[in-house]
């Protein structure tokens with residue numbers, strides 16, 4: 486297969502080149518977008534590894550150009566990226582990348598991509614030779630193994646000591662390793678333990694080569710994780726059978742692993758689609774509530790964003806912040822149960838009308854509770870308690886301090902801040918300074934003092950959101 490590596494970092498490029506060439510692929514390299522473009526047109530590679538951060542034309546733009554052309558559009562492009570962040574996969578896919586590998590990458594990541602995207606091209610091509618690493622400090626042993634295996638189509642690589650053996654395993658990822666127990670420096674047992682304790686290399690079968698009568702060595706080799714052992718002097722037929730058997734098993738395991746990987750990726754995709762659908766439904770439901778309340782605009786979105794800033798500052802986990810963000814946007818969902826004539830009344834409410842308004846907390850909790858879904862349970866809790874006050878004078882239950890869930894206390898502050906600074910049917914928007922003063926003077930009575938403190942410390946971020954998402 487002809488593979489193009491587009492990478493300005495020569496060390497990364499070298500690493501990929503070695504592993505690909507060893508597997509019989511022909512590799513071409515480009516250090517920037519323009520020379521990559523020229524090479525693609527001249528050589529039409531079968532696969533491209535594309536660094537995203539390139540000098541001049543970046544990898545995304547280059548990928549878009551490749552995919553837009555009928556001549557090159559079918560070539561799979563794998564993005565190499567320094568930091569794959571949430572949402573990056575979507576950006577890469579949009580640019581036309583078929584997949585991506587995050588740096589620092591492991592050889593295994595590259596091999597996985599090769600299996601995934603090289604399969605179609607390699608079909609019908611001759612099967613690549615299995616790579617056998619032989620680690621021994623005695624050259625004649627290496628020669629004997631090479632002379633036995635090479636005629637059968639194996640490709641052997643050698644190491645003269647333990648450190649070199651580990652290095653070659655990490656950089657070249659052989660299909661199997663034959664390791665002599667006695668070697669200078671790091672001995673064979675330690676090399677084996679190292680391989681077997683590393684998740685990236687542990688599937689490489691290891692055959693330990695031991696002295697004929699050393700029973701201890703054999704037991705130690707097995708407990709170090711070796712899959713098999715051979716005794717010296719090496720019997721050629723035994724060598725051939727053991728290597729062949731282990732490789733057959735490895736091929737089977739590799740096949741299973743790549744199926745598992747494929748299924749896991751499918752599941753992750755389904756999971757993230759579901760998550761996206763979830764947030765979309767919540768967003769639309771919160772919009773439906775906003776439509777009833779003509780003047781509040783994006784009130785729910787702003788409250789959720791304020792809540793997110795405070796929850797982050799208070800050390801909520803990433804997962805909890807995400808759930809709380811969505812849950813808080815439904816805090817007023819119970820307004821569905823309040824007559825529009827009261828909700829939109831341009832003048833002050835009578836005590837009876839205010840009692841009706843208060844019911845939106847209970848209605849909201851009823852709509853959301855007992856679903857068993859964590860997000861909706863939290864939303865129910867927030868809907869019920871976002872009008873409670875820490876001194877016990879809030880509604881609907883007059884809860885005090887810590888008996889009000891922290892999510893309710895945070896949302897209460899975010900909700901009041903936003904409601905006061907936007908125009909309502911019965912009054913104009915209040916200035917931010919005046920609202921902040923109100924919040925400060927009610928810390929410890931209406932609002933949780935600690936949460937007020939967090940709010941004031943992050944006021945700049947909160948105001949950024951306020952001005953970004955206009956009422």
Ligand SMILES: [Fe+2]
Pocket residue numbers: 816817845871872900
């Ligand atoms: Fe409310």
Ligand SMILES: [Fe+2]
Pocket residue numbers: 784788816817900904
């Ligand atoms: Fe609200």
